[in-house]
Amino acid sequence: MASTxxxxxxxxHKAAPHYEGQxxxxxxxxxxxxxxxxxxxLYTALTFFVIGGFEAELIRVQLQGPNRHFLSAELYNQxxxxxxxxxxxxxxxxxxxxxxxxxxPLQIGARxxxxxxxxxxxxxxxxxxGIFITLPILFQAAPNGGWFGYVPLTTRDFSQGINIDFxxxxxxxxxxxxLAAAFxxxxxxxxxRAPGMTLMRMPMFTWMAFVVQFLLVLAFPVIxxxxxxxxxxxxxxxxxxxxxxxxxxxxxQHLFWIFGHPEVYILILPAFGLVxxxxxxxxxxxxxxxxxxVYSGIxxxxxxxxxxxxxxxxxxxxxxxxxxxxxxTMLIGIPTGVKxxxxxxxxxxxxxxxxxxxxxxxxxxxxxxxxxxxxxMHSSPPADLQQTDTYFIVAHFHYVLxxxxxxxxxxxxxxxxxxxxxxLLNETLGKWHFWINFIGMNLTFFPMHFSGMxxxxxxxxxxxxxxGWDSYNLMSSIGAYMLAVATxxxxxxxxxxxxxxxxxxxxxxxxxxxxxSIPSPPPEYxxxxxxxVTSRYPLWEGNETDMESARINSQEGKSAEELGIVLPxxxxxxxxxxxxxxxxxxxxxxxxxxxFAGAAILVGSLYSWLCSPLEPEHH
Amino acid sequence: MxxxxxxxxxxxxxxxxxxxxxxxxxxxxxxxxxQLHAILNIPVTSASTFTLLMSSLFMVLALAAxxxxxxxxxxxxxxxxxxSSKLWLWATAIAGTTFLGFQAFEFTSFVHEGLSxxxxxxxxxFFTLTGFHGAHVTAGVIWLLTLLSIDYKRGLGPADSLxxxxxxxxxxxxxVVWIAIFTLVYLIK
Numbered sequence: 001m002a003s004t005x006x007x008x009x010x011x012x013h014k015a016a017p018h019y020e021g022q023x024x025x026x027x028x029x030x031x032x033x034x035x036x037x038x039x040x041x042l043y044t045a046l047t048f049f050v051i052g053g054f055e056a057e058l059i060r061v062q063l064q065g066p067n068r069h070f071l072s073a074e075l076y077n078q079x080x081x082x083x084x085x086x087x088x089x090x091x092x093x094x095x096x097x098x099x100x101x102x103x104x105p106l107q108i109g110a111r112x113x114x115x116x117x118x119x120x121x122x123x124x125x126x127x128x129x130g131i132f133i134t135l136p137i138l139f140q141a142a143p144n145g146g147w148f149g150y151v152p153l154t155t156r157d158f159s160q161g162i163n164i165d166f167x168x169x170x171x172x173x174x175x176x177x178x179l180a181a182a183f184x185x186x187x188x189x190x191x192x193r194a195p196g197m198t199l200m201r202m203p204m205f206t207w208m209a210f211v212v213q214f215l216l217v218l219a220f221p222v223i224x225x226x227x228x229x230x231x232x233x234x235x236x237x238x239x240x241x242x243x244x245x246x247x248x249x250x251x252x253q254h255l256f257w258i259f260g261h262p263e264v265y266i267l268i269l270p271a272f273g274l275v276x277x278x279x280x281x282x283x284x285x286x287x288x289x290x291x292x293x294v295y296s297g298i299x300x301x302x303x304x305x306x307x308x309x310x311x312x313x314x315x316x317x318x319x320x321x322x323x324x325x326x327x328x329t330m331l332i333g334i335p336t337g338v339k340x341x342x343x344x345x346x347x348x349x350x351x352x353x354x355x356x357x358x359x360x361x362x363x364x365x366x367x368x369x370x371x372x373x374x375x376x377m378h379s380s381p382p383a384d385l386q387q388t389d390t391y392f393i394v395a396h397f398h399y400v401l402x403x404x405x406x407x408x409x410x411x412x413x414x415x416x417x418x419x420x421x422x423x424l425l426n427e428t429l430g431k432w433h434f435w436i437n438f439i440g441m442n443l444t445f446f447p448m449h450f451s452g453m454x455x456x457x458x459x460x461x462x463x464x465x466x467x468g469w470d471s472y473n474l475m476s477s478i479g480a481y482m483l484a485v486a487t488x489x490x491x492x493x494x495x496x497x498x499x500x501x502x503x504x505x506x507x508x509x510x511x512x513x514x515x516x517s518i519p520s521p522p523p524e525y526x527x528x529x530x531x532x533v534t535s536r537y538p539l540w541e542g543n544e545t546d547m548e549s550a551r552i553n554s555q556e557g558k559s560a561e562e563l564g565i566v567l568p569x570x571x572x573x574x575x576x577x578x579x580x581x582x583x584x585x586x587x588x589x590x591x592x593x594x595x596f597a598g599a600a601i602l603v604g605s606l607y608s609w610l611c612s613p614l615e616p617e618h619h
Numbered sequence: 620m621x622x623x624x625x626x627x628x629x630x631x632x633x634x635x636x637x638x639x640x641x642x643x644x645x646x647x648x649x650x651x652x653x654q655l656h657a658i659l660n661i662p663v664t665s666a667s668t669f670t671l672l673m674s675s676l677f678m679v680l681a682l683a684a685x686x687x688x689x690x691x692x693x694x695x696x697x698x699x700x701x702x703s704s705k706l707w708l709w710a711t712a713i714a715g716t717t718f719l720g721f722q723a724f725e726f727t728s729f730v731h732e733g734l735s736x737x738x739x740x741x742x743x744x745f746f747t748l749t750g751f752h753g754a755h756v757t758a759g760v761i762w763l764l765t766l767l768s769i770d771y772k773r774g775l776g777p778a779d780s781l782x783x784x785x786x787x788x789x790x791x792x793x794x795v796v797w798i799a800i801f802t803l804v805y806l807i808k
Contacts, residue, residue: 221621228747229628238736238743240628246637246740255624 022570030570032116035522037123038102039420044127045094046494050487051134052086055079057484060444064477066465076461077144078163082137084147085167088267089174090130092401095409096270097126097178100185100209102420106515107203109194109533111526114187116568117609118180124578125177132582133170136163143167146459148260149230151241151252156234162589168231169585175220175227176581182216185209194514196533200294203513203536204287207294208273211301215262215269218305223259226252235588250315257308265304267401268368269297271408272339275361278411279343281511282358283350286537289342296335303332313381314388322381329379333372340369355509356430360411363438367403371396374449389459392452398445410437410490417494418508422520423501429493436486443479447472506554512537517550525565527553566615573609577602622796625751626803629744636739640732643808658734659805660725667721668801671756674714675794678787681707685783688776704775704783705767711790712763715756722753745804752800755793762786 028036058079062071071079101119105112113119136142144163145154154164189210193202202210229240230252239245241252280287287293309317309325343365352358374396378384387393410433417425451472456463463469507516517539518527531549535541539550560567580602587594639646640655647654684704693699700706726746729735736746766786769775775783 218620222624225621225624225628232736232743232747236736238747239740240743240747245743246632246635248631248635251628251631255628258624 027570029575030572032112032120032568032570032574033524034101034105034112034116034119035420035526037119038098038100040123041094041098041101041126042420044123044130045091045098046491048086048090048130048134049095050491052083052091053484053487055083055086057480059083060477060480062461063463063473065474066463066470068462071461073461074144075140077459078137078140078142080459081143081146081167082134085133085143085171087401088147088263089171090126090134092267092405092409093178094126094130096209096212096267097122097181099205099270099274099409099412099416100181100212103416103515104185104188104206104209105192106419106518106522106526107206107513108189108192108197109514109527109531110188110192111530111565112568113184114192115184117571117574117614118184120571121574121578122177122181122184124575125173125180125581128578128582129170129173129177132173132585133166136166141166143170148256149252150249150256151230152243152249154230155241157242164230165234165589168227168234169588172224172227172231173582173585175224178216179220182213182220186213186217189213194527194530194533196531200291201533201536204276204290204293205270205273208269208276208297211297212266212269215266215301215304219259219262219266222255223263226255226259229255231588250312253312253315254308257311258305260311261308262301262304264397264400265300267405268408269300271364271405271412272297274408274412274415275343275364277511277513278357278361278415279346279365280537281415281509282353282355282361283347284353284510285346285350286512286540287342288345288348290536292338293342296338299335300332303328303335307332310379310384313384326379326381330376333376333379336372340365340372355414356425356427356434357411357414357509359431359434359438360407360414363434364404364407364411367399367407367441371399371401371403374399387452389457390452391448391456391458394458395445395448395452398441398448402441402445410434415509417497418504419515419520419522421498421501422504423497424504424508425497425501426493429489433486433490433493436482436489440479440482440486444476444483445479447475447479451476507539512540514538517553519554519556523556523558523560524567525560525563528555528558528563528565529553568615569613571609571612573605573612576605577609580605621751622748622799625744625748626799629748629804632740632744636741638739640729640734640738640741642741642745642804655733658729658732661805663721664725664801664805667718667725668797670714670721671718671794671797674711674718675791677707677710677714678790681711682780682783682787685775686777686780688774690777705770708763708767708770712760712767715760715763715790719753719756719760722749722756726750748800748804752793752796755796759786759790759793762789 028040031037031040058071059076062068062076101113104110133143141161141163143149143166145159145167149164149167152158154167189202189206199207229238232238233241239247241247241249243249276287276293306328307325309321310329313322313325347362374392378387378393378396414425414430417423451469454468454472456467456469456472463473504520506519508520509516513536514531514533515522517531529549529552531538531553532545534543534546538546542550580598580600582598583601584595584598587596587598639648640658642659643657645654645656680701681704684702684707687702688704691702693702726749729742734742734745736742763786766775766783769779
């Protein structure tokens, strides 16, 4: 397979890679190019990842030993709320979005997404929403009701300050970003695949991304409504969560978790997709059981909507509801387990190359399995009554989110950095990053299984000595400091490799899918000639036609004009519409004049956007 | 899923308001002694529902007019009139606006009779649900007026079929949601 890989044309001279198209801040602000938008998402999301990590470090300093006073109880509530909110909504989801943006058109042989301006809009809304929800921490008014914001704690009666207002509005705004992107990618994947690329020939990352977009479209409206109810209660005095008026406090929990459970599959499936690209490449053989991997991904998505109340085993739903959700939760372990076995079978008898990316991929397979095992332990309601609200749960979700999503995302970063920048990340620094990360992650989160089993509750800002928790917390904190070191190594590697890394060429890893047939970084138009696809791994299994189109597509230095390719106009309008949106929402907490000003900006610029053409006339 | 959540919330809170006015029964206010009758007016809302349903028919005719423009010879004057996309787009927009007028009338009369969005669970869930629906109808009417302005400026023809078809799908969706709301909120006691 890899030995008969279609040779892609080597660059004529070792020129420094550069992004095609214009340079300068304005070109980035007005871009509608999916590759640039993906890079914007990557940098912004990595920044928020560092911020969320810093919040985690603060938590671990506070909990390192009993009865510490590094953070007050009030500040601690803000820090753990922001840690969760930042990591989920501002780091992991946008890191996935970075890959969706950069990769999907390249993997399906398209020139861009279906709606390039809407794509830019999604990014700017994310940026503005992320800044909006993070800003209040600077004046110690950050959201403090947990990332899940249970009522009635978060109603005006019990949380008078603006903290929760920022949270509700911020999440509402971020939801707009995700929904717009979901419609965009769905249309792109359904409509813009290259000729010959049937659904069952799509790369696995695009398949998992496809499932994720459906989850986004179905799940986000539910939290939108939950947040609308809370926003209306807090600002307009409605009664959705007003106990005095007879409201049911469980309404929020049901609505939130009907969103919240699909959300965690939204967080993990992209990482699964990345690993399904990484493992075959560095094993030198195709993914084992491709159709089953597709069906299990779809099944995970569908079943993911049927398990939400396993987050509510302790609220008293009754034995029938408990039993139904226990069964569905146990059931969802099956398609997930199938994937684990298929990854192992992919690696078996392959010629493994232990690159940093591969190490992260293998780590996901191992660590997600551990997280999945603790997860299925929660699926039994009587057992969960002991585990819920303890650090046992914290251990579980960090194994699946850090050991799963983050490991998968790092695997993807090391794998695709050369494609994005044209240079390789340093492998030595990468190995240091990986091992310190791996050891640090396990040292941080494995002891939490024990402190949780010994009864340490969640969301407490301190604890008394002598309950058996002290040594485990100390281990967790040391692990967390190791994670900080690992992250610093990664940041150093990232920035130095950008400028001085080894030149990568089109296909440094001898991978098999379409994105590796074009130069690194790709030209603005992606493919000089849209390929005709005849297999799942065109560069490994292709025929002469595939060889010829790969040869054409790997040529560097041709501009879009030379090739007669029409590209969309750059435009500032998506940014302005996003700006109008955030101004509107700011008006809710500052002066109501801003609501109208924001609405005017939004409607005006939206109309202008809709009435202007996307591209110059085709000839 | 947006409307599924809104409708589900309405149904969950059905019958659980502690104070009136109520949708289908009278209520005696213990503080003032006033008797407030069932606040929903089924006959009037039936008329507005009929108007909205008719607007969907008009939308189908508008789409047909756009798709078939220039395809068939129109011999009589009334054939030419009925094949006009502008006529049917106006009809849809006006029917939609009439529906909104009914809604505005209903909302203001409810507030007059003592039911606001903050009065009780019924008020909160009813006004939020129907308000979101009305906002979607309003967006649809603006969309229709935009199509009309394009029709007046350069004309809508078969090349614009997809554009108008998408608008039609949106309009039918808004109508279907209303059928669900009308059945579950107004008709079922």
